[in-house]
Amino acid sequence: MLSGQQYQARLRRTAGAFELAREGILITSVQGEILDTNPAFTRITGYSRDEVVGRTPAMLQSGRQGPDFYRAMWQTLGASGHWEGEVWNRRKDGELYLETLTISALRDSDGAVSNYIGFFADVTLQKEHNSRLEQLANYDALTGLPNRRLLMDRLRQAMAQARQHSTLAVLYLDLDGFKAVNDRFDHAHGDALLVTLGRRMTQAVRASDTVARVGGDEFVVVLQNLASIADCIALLERLRGACRQGLQCGQRRAQVSASIGVTFFDRRDDDPYQLLQRADRAMYQAKATGKDRYQFSGDRHR
Ligand SMILES: Nc1nc2c(ncn2[C@@H]2O[C@H](COP(=O)(O)OP(=O)(O)OP(=O)(O)O)[C@@H](O)[C@H]2O)c(=O)[nH]1
Numbered sequence: 411m412l413s414g415q416q417y418q419a420r421l422r423r424t425a426g427a428f429e430l431a432r433e434g435i436l437i438t439s440v441q442g443e444i445l446d447t448n449p450a451f452t453r454i455t456g457y458s459r460d461e462v463v464g465r466t467p468a469m470l471q472s473g474r475q476g477p478d479f480y481r482a483m484w485q486t487l488g489a490s491g492h493w494e495g496e497v498w499n500r501r502k503d504g505e506l507y508l509e510t511l512t513i514s515a516l517r518d519s520d521g522a523v524s525n526y527i528g529f530f531a532d533v534t535l536q537k538e539h540n541s542r543l544e545q546l547a548n549y550d551a552l553t554g555l556p557n558r559r560l561l562m563d564r565l566r567q568a569m570a571q572a573r574q575h576s577t578l579a580v581l582y583l584d585l586d587g588f589k590a591v592n593d594r595f596d597h598a599h600g601d602a603l604l605v606t607l608g609r610r611m612t613q614a615v616r617a618s619d620t621v622a623r624v625g626g627d628e629f630v631v632v633l634q635n636l637a638s639i640a641d642c643i644a645l646l647e648r649l650r651g652a653c654r655q656g657l658q659c660g661q662r663r664a665q666v667s668a669s670i671g672v673t674f675f676d677r678r679d680d681d682p683y684q685l686l687q688r689a690d691r692a693m694y695q696a697k698a699t700g701k702d703r704y705q706f707s708g709d710r711h712r
Pocket residue numbers: 552584585586587588589590592596597598599600601604625626627
């Protein structure tokens with residue numbers, strides 16, 4: 411048993427921890443009414459203690475999580491007395507923030523739940539930082555298209571799907587005469603042309619397809635669930651057309667065309683690099699036999 415003095419000292423320490431914690435803390439009744447908050451709660455949410463006492467944490471909801479989310483949260487809390495996860499909430503000034511939240515049920519001496527206590531940390535900046543890192547790691551900085559790394563991921567997934575039930579074509583596309591655009595205009599206009607063509611090609615395919623930039627003027631397109639060769643050819647023509655459209659630069663037009671190598675997934679394919687290589691070789695054939703054309707891979711019927 412603690413003596414009265416020991417008990418007081420302990421209370422002071424606990425209160426100090428509550429005040430000084432860097433995590434936001436809120437304590438509610440069993441019904442969810444907010445009874446107390448700490449200074450970090452105010453720093454993170456913008457609400458003073460007086461503004462929230464008597465209300466419920468629902469006042470912080472951002473609408474980013476639906477009723478199912480909260481239902482599942484309460485179910486877990488009820489079953490285990492504990493819940494943790496990430497929640498998007500809204501500060502007093504209207505800004506959304508992401509918090510990592512842990513909620514625990516406090517029990518009285520009879521074991522009945524007497525309160526809930528929530529601890530949360532604002533992780534919005536970390537999340538933004540991570541998304542930026544992910545963007546840098548997976549997307550081409552100039553065009554915003556998937557880069558080679560993301561392409562390989564998508565290609566692996568597409569191959570797994572194609573193995574089950576669907577078709578898959580890989581197109582390796584290299585622009586013809588792109589160097590001349592850089593030379594006749596300048597690098598910035600060359601860049602603008604790459605961005606425009608990337609956007610046009612993305613618009614020409616379905617959302618489930620991938621258009622990636624894998625080199626200076628090289629792109630790879632992954633087409634899934636093609637219904638027929640005719641569909642594939644129609645798409646190739648659209649992509650060729652998208653490239654031939656070029657870009658108006660003042661009085662002049664920056665003009666290029668595209669050489670495209672095409673290969674189809676075969677059930678015996680197990681390496682995405684092989685598919686890429688086949689499409690790349692076909693692209694070189696298209697270049698060697700006149701440019702501004704597409705070439706199906708000769709290995710198709712191995
Ligand atoms: N503006 C710009 N140019 C780039 C970029 N990356 C590479 N390049 C240039 O793109 C050109 C690509 O070379 P090539 O493929 O040989 O040029 P090409 O004229 O298309 O040659 P063919 O494919 O034989 O028709 C080079 O001149 C590179 O300097 C970039 O990000 N921006």
